[in-house]
Amino acid sequence: MKLTDISRQLATAFAAVGVSSLVLVGCNNSSAPEATKEPVTEGTATGTAETTAANDIDPEHTKIVIGTTEGDFADMVRNQVKGSLEAQGYEVELVTFTDYVRPNIALADGDLDINIFQHKPYLDTFKKENNLDLVEIFQVPTAxxxxxxxxxxxxxxxxxxxxxxxxxxxxxxxxxxxxxxxxxxxxxxxxxxxxxxxxxxxxxxxxxxxxxxxxxxxxxxxxxxxxxxxxxxxxxxxxxxxxxxxxxxxEPSFAYVNWSAIKSADLNKKWVKDVTEAYNSDTFKKYAHDTFPGYKYPKIWTGDQAAVTTTTAGTASAQGTVVDTPAK
The missing domain is CATH 3.40.190.10 (Periplasmic binding protein-like II)
Structure with missing residues (x-):
């Protein structure tokens, strides 16, 4: 079977696959339905008009609750994204999960503003089977x-x-x-x-x-x-x-690089734009490149130095045939 045929079929096959056959590319593999809220850093934004004006944050959404599975996705928030958004003026709370079901349910129920833990095939099937109005926003570095x-x-x-x-x-x-x-x-x-x-x-x-x-x-x-x-x-x-x-x-495909997800109603909100920019900033790219060598980086980073991963000398390239992720 030719590589171009596989690339074409991967790009169109996701919608027909059930949740039970899709395994996340995440860091935590426990199925226990637990979630842990981490305390908000003291001295972060309170949402006052003065703070909002001074820091140009979303005046209608000054606190952002981010849900991830424990591991590298949580570390990305703790070590880089949280501080970046707090410096802008937002209050940020991290909630970590030990399963792959509750993060989407919590997002749909409004307990989270955004979650980061899943690839698009899983999200597409999960939201269809559970009738959830969720949408992917940006990719994140994935093992x-x-x-x-x-x-x-x-x-x-x-x-x-x-x-x-x-x-x-x-x-x-x-x-x-x-x-x-x-x-x-x-x-x-x-x-x-x-x-x-x-x-x-x-x-x-x-x-x-x-x-x-x-x-x-x-x-x-x-x-x-x-x-x-x-x-x-x-x-x-x-x-x-x-x-x-x-x-x-x-694997050269970008199909299993994980995405963030939000409620569709929030798609054009300023805070979503600000979180997206935090995850695609030069600062975050450098952090990801330094901290997670060998990871698959977001496809839109292609061309950046941080998006180029190479294997050990004399081995095959990690960036072979690229598969377009299905359209949003």
């Missing part, structure tokens, strides 16, 4: 799926009969198959749905006769020594202390 060394340390060390481990859940296994197709390790059938690809969609595995070892995603880092190469989710790699820049290859 991507990658090929990591096992017994072999270089992509060039591929050989016939090699073993490759991959996550066994349907969504991430499909992504792993697409990556192996992009590397030329296998050939997928024409006209398949790349979001739901399975072993039955492999047209040809004769080039390397790969033994694909399916494991639970959390086990992949620990089992690297038992296979030649390991395809690992970015969040599990970082949780295991593996640097993303150690990846031999990263």
């Amino acid at each position: 991507p799926l990658g090929v990591y060394s096992g017994k072999k340390t270089k992509i060039e060390e591929v050989y016939k009969g090699m073993s490759v481990s991959a996550p066994n859940d349907p969504s991430n296994f499909a992504r792993a198959l697409v990556m192996m197709n992009e590397l030329g390790w296998i050939t997928l059938k024409d006209n398949i749905d790349p979001l739901t690809a399975s072993k039955s969609d492999i047209a040809d595995n004769s080039k390397y006769d790969i033994k694909i070892v399916e494991l639970e995603a959390a086990q992949l880092p620990r089992a690297r020594d038992e296979v030649d190469f390991a395809i690992i989710n970015g969040n599990y790699a970082t949780d295991a202390g593996i640097k993303l820049i150690e990846a031999l290859f990263q």
